[in-house]
Every structure is written in structure tokens, then in C-alpha cells.
Amino acid sequence: MRGTYPPYNPLSLRPRLPMNLRAILHVDMDAFYASVEQHDFPQWRGLPLIVGGLGSRGVVATCSYEARRFGVHSALPMAAARRLCPQAILVKPRMARYAEVSRAVFALFNDATPLVEGLSLDEAFLDVTASQRLLGTPLAIAAKIKQRVREVTGLACSVGVSHNKWLAKLATELGKPDGLFEITEANRQTVLDPLSVGRLWTVGKVTAQKLEAAGYRRIVDLRLASASALARVVGNQHRLLQDLANGVDARPVIADREEKSMGAETTFSADLRALSEVRAWLLKLCEKVSERARRHGISGRVLTIKLRSPPFVTETRQCRWDEPANATQQLYATADRLLQVWWQGRADPALRLLGVSLAYLSAAPAPASWFGDALGQDQDRIADALNRRFGAGTLKRARSLSARED
Numbered sequence: 001m002r003g004t005y006p007p008y009n010p011l012s013l014r015p016r017l018p019m020n021l022r023a024i025l026h027v028d029m030d031a032f033y034a035s036v037e038q039h040d041f042p043q044w045r046g047l048p049l050i051v052g053g054l055g056s057r058g059v060v061a062t063c064s065y066e067a068r069r070f071g072v073h074s075a076l077p078m079a080a081a082r083r084l085c086p087q088a089i090l091v092k093p094r095m096a097r098y099a100e101v102s103r104a105v106f107a108l109f110n111d112a113t114p115l116v117e118g119l120s121l122d123e124a125f126l127d128v129t130a131s132q133r134l135l136g137t138p139l140a141i142a143a144k145i146k147q148r149v150r151e152v153t154g155l156a157c158s159v160g161v162s163h164n165k166w167l168a169k170l171a172t173e174l175g176k177p178d179g180l181f182e183i184t185e186a187n188r189q190t191v192l193d194p195l196s197v198g199r200l201w202t203v204g205k206v207t208a209q210k211l212e213a214a215g216y217r218r219i220v221d222l223r224l225a226s227a228s229a230l231a232r233v234v235g236n237q238h239r240l241l242q243d244l245a246n247g248v249d250a251r252p253v254i255a256d257r258e259e260k261s262m263g264a265e266t267t268f269s270a271d272l273r274a275l276s277e278v279r280a281w282l283l284k285l286c287e288k289v290s291e292r293a294r295r296h297g298i299s300g301r302v303l304t305i306k307l308r309s310p311p312f313v314t315e316t317r318q319c320r321w322d323e324p325a326n327a328t329q330q331l332y333a334t335a336d337r338l339l340q341v342w343w344q345g346r347a348d349p350a351l352r353l354l355g356v357s358l359a360y361l362s363a364a365p366a367p368a369s370w371f372g373d374a375l376g377q378d379q380d381r382i383a384d385a386l387n388r389r390f391g392a393g394t395l396k397r398a399r400s401l402s403a404r405e406d
Contacts, residue, residue: 024161026124027157027172028158032121048085050078055268057078057269063081072085116255127253138182139180146159158176159172161180163184169201170191170199183247192223202240222245261300264289264356267308273348275340283332285356293361299324299326301324303319303356304317305342307354309352319338324360324362
């Protein structure tokens, strides 16, 4: 029976309305970080610009379309990006600024519908089914959103329009940059059939290679395949793939998705071998995570540290508290104990990446200490107030000052 999937598959959630009656938009800001930089610094417009880590191990976060013509793309090592485009302007990310612009963009989304599912700072699904009576057709709503985003932020976005999330996102990809593209019941298979199987949602490089080796190169090949033959190649996933090949995706737009964890990490330009340096960085990361948790009024019960040693071995260490926490001092004390045990268990410890994350989040504030300010909560309140007023990093603990960004 079409539409029935194994328990792990989110497509098993059926919407209350028939699929072809829904109106779903997918909005993606074009080269978001790079576009913000070119907007804020007009002298960089029209020039290749790369945003990312500038150290020897930095990677590209995003780049302008001018840089993409040289083969630069996100997740590319910065050293390789410099070789491909030596004339590019290199910029470190300004996350606070990008978050500020993102809030303005999402406010515009919420003007159109309360059903906004944010995927990142610069990307979201919108269910505008109930908005059509007041705002017009889905295509008209999408065009208005594009117009308002440009008026308010000066930036371009691409919008895909369809009756489900998979097709709306595909429409965005096909329309980029600065695009507006609609996939309807009428043009659905005309659009889908010629595309490579690698364009399907959930199909990664390995699965695409398996499908192509078995003779399934285009989406139309999957659509017309026998279920038994396809199952021999991809197992139970054949039902999902054939539904997608037919344009079927019943996942609902889930508004206000709760964060399951929050964290921060950094990659070092040279391996750190001094425990004192690593501890300074650990404190700096704990400050970032705890301040963010307090700013959102949430606490967490599980703290995890992430440790990557050369050449590329990644490990985690975790601790669970009885009560939720968001105090910097408590996060750091726990993280430091985990780090010390890991460090002492190695003959020649070294780190190229360090991360801290807080999970099992809840909206309840962390309980006040029965022992006065034993957790440093007064310090946190003062630091938070000053950093909000004068900018992040205005007030830091002295022990974290030796942890300097590249």
C-alpha cells in the first residue's frame, strides 16, 4: 500500500488534507552569509567572496556566486578555495549579524503563515494552505515574500512552490539563484522524470552509485521499476524512493521545532598539545553554550564534549546531571573533568578539534543554588547583561583569554 513506511520514516505521517490540496513553500536565501557581507560592504559586490575559517584548517561556510564560477563551494577546505580563486576576498563569519538578518527574514515568513519550519538561519518550509483565502495563490504569496525580503533586507531569496516539501525544495533548487519556480500536478513528472536519481531526497552518493550500477539512472527509471527488482538493490527503501519518484511526500510542515541540543566547537589551526591551552578553549566554548542557553531561557541535563585527535579520530565524553543546568561554572567544571580523564589516558595527547554541547533541553530555568552563588550565577547575570549591551565577548573570564580565534 503506497504511503506506508517502516517506523523510522517520517513520511508515514499523513496530513489531514489530501496532498494535492496543500500549498507548501520552500524559501532559501541565496548565498546567505556572502550576500550579507556584500550588502553591508558594497565595495565587495560583484567580486568573488568567501566566508569561512581563515586558519590553515578552515573550511568554506559559503561563497558568493562570483566565487562559485571558479569551483569554490561550501565545505571545501579554505586552502583549496584559495588555490582555485586566489583573488577572492576572504571573510570570517559574523554569526551575530547573520542571526539578526535571519530574524528579520523569519518575521516576514510569519506574516504569511504561522506554520513556519525553520531548517537553518537561511532556509525554511512554509505551509500557506490556510493563507490563500486572504493572500492569494501560492505563487502570488511566494512572489510577495521574495519582494518583501528584498525590500526589508536588500537580499535575494529563491522560493519553490508545490503541494509537498520534497517538490517545493526541489523547485527551489531548480530555480536558483533569485528564482521562483512551481511544480504542479500538471508538470510534476515532466520535471521529475529526466532528473538523475541523485537528486532525490534521501539519496546520497553511495545509494546513487548502487542505483546507477543496477541501471536506475533517472527518476523515471525508479518510477517505472518493479518493486521487487528495486527492493533487491535498496531493500525496504524502494517504497520511499518510488513514492518520491511519483512526487509523493506527506511530511507535514512542523512549526516551532524545538532544539534538541545546542553546542559550539572549534578547529585549531595547529594541534594543541598543552593542556592549559585546551582548558582555556574549553572554558570559552562553555561560556558560549551556557550564555546561549540562558538567553533562550532553557537548561539541559546532558553535557557532551567532542574531541578530535590527529589524524582524524573523533571521540565524545558525556555526563548527565540530576537537575537541568545552564550555569557556565557548572558546565565548565563537568567538561573539565571529562577532558582531564581523556587527556590523562593518552601517552601523547593532542587535539585538532574541541566541542561542547548541551542536550535534553527544557524550558524550565536552572534551579538556584542552595549555597549562595556557588555556581557563579551572579557572575553569569552580570556577564550576560554587559555582553548584551556592549556586544558578545565584552566580558570574559580571565582563564579563557588565552583562547584566541585564528
